Amino acid sequence: MSKMGENGAANCHQHVALAPVEVSVELGFQHGASKCFDDDGRLKRTGTVWTASAHIITAVIGSGVLSLAWAIGQLGWVAGPAVMLLFSFVTFYTSALLADCYRSGDPVTGRRNYTYMDAVQANLNGIKVKICGYLQYLNIVGVAIGYTIAASISMVAIKRSNCFNKEGDDSPCHVNSNPYMIMFGVAEIVLSQIPDFDQISWLSILAAIMSFTYSSIGLVLGIVQVIQNGGIKGSLTGISIGTVSQMDKIWRSLQAFGDIAFAYSYSIILIEIQDTIKSSPSSEAKVMKKATLTSVTVTTIFYMLCGCMGYAAFGDLAPGNLLTGFGFYNPYWLLDIANAAIVVHLVGAYQVYCQPLFAFIEKWTLKTWPKSEFITKDIQVPIASGRCYNLNLFRLTWRTMFVIVTTVVSMLLPFFNDVVGFLGAIGFWPLTVYFPVEMYIVQKKIPKWSTRWVCLQLLSLACLVITVASAAGSVAGVVSDLKVYRPFKSS
Known part of the structure; x- marks a missing residue:
């Protein structure tokens, strides 16, 4: 500039x-x-196709990329990549539909919808607005919990790898993940005081760079592992019955669908990202569609490379978290870098996801109690070069409490794979498919029972079936984990 x-x-x-x-x-x-x-x-607004792409990549290439080798391991060489391509296409298509709903009426001069809920309110009204709000913000809370769990896993991996390197391979090196979840929570308390989505572009860009860093390391290590193995592992149909029971094969396959869905989930914050894009020379919808195409293409290539290479390296034994499959030894420093990059990325991704929830609660409280000084008053705190930070006591209090609650829940339920699968499942159909399709039908006045209307409804119905099945698989996984889980136990 x-x-x-x-x-x-x-x-x-x-x-x-x-x-x-x-x-x-x-x-x-x-x-x-x-x-x-x-x-x-x-x-x-000053956002461009590149800043929007950075926000999307930060949201999409999250910790979900690390579970893709495991997901492909459940489905095999045929169904695994096919399902991944299917989800990428559906996500891109429905995101393009959703981008058209940012403005009501004229795509250039029509009234703006600032949030996902505003878009639903403008096009659907009624009970659907409340359902959308509950689902969107519940999903955001779930993502915050999932990211806290994932960050702690990476920090524990760094600690254990250094312990093994120092004490020897036979050392137990038990590490409690709770202090690391607390450390992550403290960092989020500080960063959550950034007032608006517009002001976290730098954090998104940093997080996007980190996501490429650890994905690339995972890819390189996968290639090296394949070379060491002397060939590609895995089978056309995935993990075989015998290694697991027939029922487990079904549940794990369904959970794999949820993991892949989670890896592409960002529609819940698409409108909020689009609201940061400058108006000229192109309409926000055109810029957002370019950013979506760029981001989904880049992430799909990375997903295919990391997921397929991880499965090729480990076959049926592909781990739930790809980086843990390489052990804690050689080269431990490279794995430390990858895990550190994951932590930095998740710090940023947490904010990208949570800012819309923060904004919604603060807008609602301001509307409900407009005369409360606790809610409305800003205290100017000098920082540097004559600049001041506007400290709002309500924002400080409620955002801090939100981070504390999500951190405590994360400490109670550290099931990374199952949590990821369940979040992906419950959020995929309603937020990524149903609402964008229904809003697009209303906005474009598509006649009922026309060919286009029928095709859109069939797409929505197919995704509903996938969502229900994936959620069932993930719930089965959580139930199985709870049978042997002891809270606050060191790993």
Whole structure:
């Protein structure tokens, strides 16, 4: 950005900081899309196809990538890659439908829908809005729990690898994951005080770089393992009956569907990401579709490489977390780097997912108690170079409590694979398929029982069947884990 651009942006931010919200909105509408304000009176959006792609990649290439070798191991060389390609296509297609719902009416000048719930409200109304809200925000809470578990697993892996390297391969090196979950929670408490989605682009870009780092390390180690094995492991149909029982084969295959669904899950924050994109020269929907195509293509290539190479390296014994399959020894430093990259990535991904929930709760409380100073008053805290941070006591309190609760739940239920599969299952059909399809039908006025309407409904029905089956498989996995699980026990 040029010096002039930086000064302009700084002046805009300064103007907004000094003016009340009502004045800012009024000025914005008086001047239309001025140099400081967009057509809706909000501060000028600056997002591009690259920042949107960074947000999506941060959300998509999460810890889910590490479970893909295990998922392909359950399904085999034929069904595994085929299911992955199927989910990538469905995610891209329904995301494109959802992007068209950002504005109501005209795609360039129509009224903006700032959140997923706003889009549902504008197009569907009624009880569906409440159902969408409960599902979206419950899924976000679940993702926060899943990411806390995944981050602690990586931190424990670093600790154990260093212990084995120092004490010897025969050392027990028991490590309790709870302190590491608490450390992750403390970091999230600090970062959750970033007020808005617009201000975490730097965190998304850093997290996206980290995701490519650990995915690449996993890929390289998989290739090396295949070379050491002298060939490719695995079979066309996946883990064989005999290695596991017939019922376990069914449950694990269904859970694999949930794991893959989770690996592509980001629709719940798509509208919020789109709301950061600048309006010109293209409409936000066109930019978002480009970002979605770029991101889904890149992530699918990475997923295919990491998942297939992990299965080729370990075959039926492919681990739930790919990096743990390489042991804790050689090269331990490279695995440490990969696990550290996972932790940094998950720190950012947690914020990308949770910011919409933060914004929703704060908007609701402001509307419910507009005269409460605890909720509305900002305290200016000097930081550096004459700049101030607006500390809001309600934001500090409630976001801190949210992180604490998700951390405690994570400490009670550290079942990474089953949690990932269940989250992917319950969120996939309603949020990634059903609501985007229904909103698109209403927005484009697609006639009932027309060919297009029937095809969209068949897509939705097929995804519903997959969701129900995947959820059942994941629940069976959780029940099985609970039989032998002891809370707060060291691993």
